[in-house]
Amino acid sequence: MVAALALLSLLLSQKPDYRGWKLAWHDEFDHGGRPDPSNWVFEHGFVRNKELQWYQPENARVEGGHLIIEGKREHVPNPSYEAGSKDWKKERPFAEYTSACLETRGLHEFQYGRFEIRAKIDAQPGLWPAIWSLGVKGSWPKNGEIDQLEYYRDTILANTAWGNGTWNTVRTPFKHFTDKDPAWSSKFHVWRMDWDEAFIRIYLDDELLNETDLSKTLNPDGTNPFHQPEFLLLNLAIGSTGGDPSATKFPTRYEVDYVRVYQRT
Numbered sequence: 001m002v003a004a005l006a007l008l009s010l011l012l013s014q015k016p017d018y019r020g021w022k023l024a025w026h027d028e029f030d031h032g033g034r035p036d037p038s039n040w041v042f043e044h045g046f047v048r049n050k051e052l053q054w055y056q057p058e059n060a061r062v063e064g065g066h067l068i069i070e071g072k073r074e075h076v077p078n079p080s081y082e083a084g085s086k087d088w089k090k091e092r093p094f095a096e097y098t099s100a101c102l103e104t105r106g107l108h109e110f111q112y113g114r115f116e117i118r119a120k121i122d123a124q125p126g127l128w129p130a131i132w133s134l135g136v137k138g139s140w141p142k143n144g145e146i147d148q149l150e151y152y153r154d155t156i157l158a159n160t161a162w163g164n165g166t167w168n169t170v171r172t173p174f175k176h177f178t179d180k181d182p183a184w185s186s187k188f189h190v191w192r193m194d195w196d197e198a199f200i201r202i203y204l205d206d207e208l209l210n211e212t213d214l215s216k217t218l219n220p221d222g223t224n225p226f227h228q229p230e231f232l233l234l235n236l237a238i239g240s241t242g243g244d245p246s247a248t249k250f251p252t253r254y255e256v257d258y259v260r261v262y263q264r265t
Helices: 001-016
Strands: 020-028 053-055 060-063 068-078 094-099 101-103 113-120 128-133 147-153 155-162 166-172 189-195 201-203 207-213 230-240 250-264
Touching: 053 230, 068 230, 094 230, 113 128, 113 147, 128 250, 147 189, 147 201, 147 207, 155 201, 155 207, 230 250
Parallel strands: 053 094
Antiparallel strands: 020 250, 060 068, 068 094, 068 250, 101 230, 113 189, 113 250, 128 147, 128 230, 147 155, 155 166, 189 201, 201 207
């Protein structure tokens, strides 16, 4: 508690626009080793989108004050393999890539607030780093998805999804950022989401990327998925929508400096 109050005091002294906010939860990744199990759980195996990577906890570690999610090109047997299966999770005898996906599901879930994540992404072909959240109740996409960050195919995306697959997506060419700073991808940047009862606004280094009016995000049954708590996910996917990683240099690192969630006082 003392450390959290000291951190909040420092932040408020540096950021006047954070007055009126309280630090509700955070992970500064300041203890080396495995990510804190009181904050994060892991996904395992082939999970979604016919992606190429096998998710495993071994690809995530805390080092030098950062969470490191490492993508590797390695041969891993698929224990669910079934010869002749048409299920994409079972038809491949091996995975050719590994990575990690961490989430706060069942541990830390939040309804509204300011979500700030400082991270550095690797913008090579075939990589798909993300910062996102999902509603705790309902099946996808009716539970509501918020993507603070998706990067793939030379594009930064900020999205929301709900209903039967309605998307509010803003695609910003990667060139928009590298034209300002050719070394952009070698540096840390701050992704921020401000979410309240009326709007979701997603920013990158204080530049507004996406705004979603929550009066327009109703599911077919009349419920609004963005009026419930969500849990956070940090992951590095490989392949699928991310593109072809065959010419990409591995291992690759997606680094997160901190995750902070503020709520109104």
